[in-house]
Amino acid sequence: MAQHYFDSDPGAPSRPATVALVLPDLHLRLGTDRGMFSPDRVDLGTRVLLESVPAPPRTGRLLDVGCGYGPIALALARRAPGASVTGVDVNARAVRLARANAEANGVSNAEFRLIAADGAPAEPGPGLDGPFDAIWSNPPIRVGKPVLHGLLRTWLGRLSDEGAAHLVVQRNLGADSLQRWLAAEGFPAERAASRAGFRILRVTRGING
Template sequence: MGEPRQHYFSATPGAASRRGTVRVRLRDVQLDLVTDSGVFSPGRLDTGTRVLLEHAPLPDADGDLLDLGCGYGPIALTFASRRKDTRVWAVDVNERALDLVRENAGTAGLDNVTACLPAAVPDGVRFAALYSNPPIRVGKAVLHEMLAHWLSRLLPGGSAYLVVQKHLGSDSLARWLNEQGFPTTRLLSQHGYRLLQVRPRATASTPASGTGTE
């Protein structure tokens, strides 16, 4: 058999470099971001990401923000632009994507962005908000392990905002999150995507009571 197909969630994409630019145009933020082959949606701003950027709120709590599976950085850089006094962690396993985030942050003059591998985030860092268009195609087991780990690092009063296509299992993911003790609600459904809000696990003395998703 030939070499396995390289995915955007590969650590070192095998696809030859083919750089381009994606223009992010939102009501309050305008960015021109360099992209490349081997990262997620290099040719355009993904519809799900746009839904998240247009509708996910800024955090209620004070603290660092996390873009989980950052790609070339549209989520991290948008929220870094909205909260220039807040540290935004852009996390990905894809080294090419992380290099692009660093380049794009430098071009945009955003010095509050830290792009790094997951293991490089200090253990003591907790997050006021987590934003993600999660890599569903890594498989359910890997996705669940990843989400459980990072959601456990939300600050009390913090929230995660996940955008997931309905036909790729958004509703079953919401049910699983509720079953794991992370109260999860659907904020909206648009263009075939669900925007989910996920709260931290309740303390032992305060049982979780997440609402349903239907």
């Protein structure tokens, strides 16, 4: 199973490219490269998420888990200019590009942090313990359940009491079983939208999260 986009230092030779993210309310030009998730285009799941979620909180701390080169985090930042947005990823090449994309698109309220697979910061900087008022994520489903479940436990547990996460998951890659697992882990999850073979799951901490 190809997992290079979840590696801290992907071995794929560099081949820079540029993609466009065009939505009714924003237009971003994003630099990409090999060795990260969906380098040739903004993937359909990300587009479904960005076209389906409600508006983010206007202020507070917002998070993109598995930010890649930054489309979700930068959209969050554009839609909530009064908020502080953080994107996290294990892929150092992706994090560098996300930072460059923020600068190139004039987005000043987004930062990007390199993390280890367990969620610990992998470089100096302030902590990432939260709480976060919203999480938007296209999580790395293909890395396998143990890694995915650990990732979700870590970050969903950092939601604020009133916060909510919106996750996009392909239906045929286990969206419905993931929804059941989240509920069993104490993170109430409901299907907020369904389109083009993807589910948008709205997740809260619940009483045990």
